[in-house]
Amino acid sequence: MDNPVSSIEFTLEPTDHQRLSLLCGPFDDHIRQIERHFRVQLSLRDDKFRLLGFTAQLPLVQQLVQNLYNETINDSGKLVPLTSEQVHLAISGVEHPATLVQVDEQAQEVSIKTKKGLIKGRNPNQSRYVANILRHDVTFGIGPAGTGKTYLAVACAVDALEKNQVRRIVLTRPAVEAGEKLGFLPGDLAQKVDPYLRPLYDALFDMLGFEKVEKYLERGTIEIAPLAYMRGRTLSDAFIILDESQNTTVEQMKMFLTRIGFNSKAVITGDVTQVDLPRGTYSGLKHAIDVLSKVDALSFNYFVAKDVVRHPVVQKIVLAYEAFEAEAAAKKQAEREAEQAARLAASAITTPVATPAIAAEPPAAKTRSRAKKATPNSDTAAS
Incomplete structure (x- = not known):
């Protein structure tokens, strides 16, 4: 059997x-x-x-x-x-054992004590992600929702702040749903952008508690703002997190990466399958992967469906979407190949067959031919 x-x-x-x-x-x-x-x-x-x-x-x-x-x-x-x-x-x-993943021991040291317990990597990919955040100044976390990209980045930021390794935490994300044109919304800046930055607040409240977060916000130790407000600044001695980076434009991503100052770390998180940009606008995260993936000083970490740590049904949903998108991509590729083959076949049928060229009559022959036509027949003349 x-x-x-x-x-x-x-x-x-x-x-x-x-x-x-x-x-x-x-x-x-x-x-x-x-x-x-x-x-x-x-x-x-x-x-x-x-x-x-x-x-x-x-x-x-x-x-x-x-x-x-x-x-x-x-x-x-x-x-x-x-x-x-x-x-x-x-x-x-x-x-999914970590047979090929070498997890840095330093990653195991990042455990933030909260009212929910200790926060640390729950699977090999998460532990490697934490290790890379500690080791590199710029780290990318790319993968589906529920894999802990943002939550672990905020945990590392809180850990660095509590250990006085940085003086402040800066959390930002593009408010693409409003096109970052927030002036027409009622309220002050905080009230305008709160709905877009709520996931970052939730992570902080979970780790530090409401009162401590409010105190840090009042002092400016923790700053949460839309990406548009980062332009023109240099962020030194800071732990900077750009969330939902798939919704940045190429120009916005470049602008953000050039804000990093001395003694600062930056973590960029996003999911390239959930881009909300207008049609025809290329994602800044996708562009950064293309341009920067071979830069040694940067770290790129990719999560997959098996890394989802939310409700078990979320993992099944992500897997179902991945399978559907892979099947659709394969079908589209097959259609393109069939269309290309049909065009080549049609081109071969309609192309005219080359015929051999007829040699041109020499000028002297043309003259004799015309003279012969002009001279009357000898029999006719005799009669």
Whole structure:
């Protein structure tokens, strides 16, 4: 059989009934989540797990259970309840192991303590992204929504500010929905641009709390503004983040990159599949990838659907869109090739066949021919 079914039994060491209870979750919700994803049967009896399913899946699920068991206790020995989100991320971790990704140890040190816990990379691509932000002055994070591009960039910015590595944080994004022509909107500058910058506020509130963010905003330690207000400035001793950069024009992207001053870092995030620019306007992010991808001092980090850390259905949605777009692109390419072949075939049919040229009659021959026609026939003259 291609997919033989078998079963294995295993135990987790050291055995701890409280940790096993946290692993299984309330009403065995975590066990059910694993069973639904891998289509296996997983049961716990007398501190021993029994796993039934396709043979190829069993080692993967066993490793997953061990990884989750390890997460039920922190470094200080305190028990930690698991969430369905952690189970989902652990599943992604065993299905997409980091076999070719070398993660810098420095990336593991970036853990911002918030009211939601510690913030750090949750998968190899995120950890590498954090490492590159720490190592490079300019870092690009490119990929679909939900991969943590902006959130991790803000976490690194907050970490740098709290450690006094920079004096301020500058967060910006193009307000393309209003064409950056904000004058007609009611209210002051903050009220005009708040709807476009709300995701950045949310990330800051999540990490620092409302009161601390408000204090930093009042002091100018944290500045949030639309990209149009960056023109003409030089940002030194700052951690600068450009979000939604796929909606910048080529000129805007160049303008932003030339704002970076001494002792500053810049992180540019975006998704090249979600460009909202007017038709015919080339994305500044796409142009930057074309122009700057070979510059050694810059770092380009690409995320894919498997890196999505939002609700599991988001990953499925992103994968479905990617598959549809790939199929549409292949179909369009096939149509172009068929059209080109048809044009070549039609051109071959309508091209006239070359005929051999008739040699021109010599001038002397033409004269004799005319003279012969003009002279009367000798028989006719005799009569």
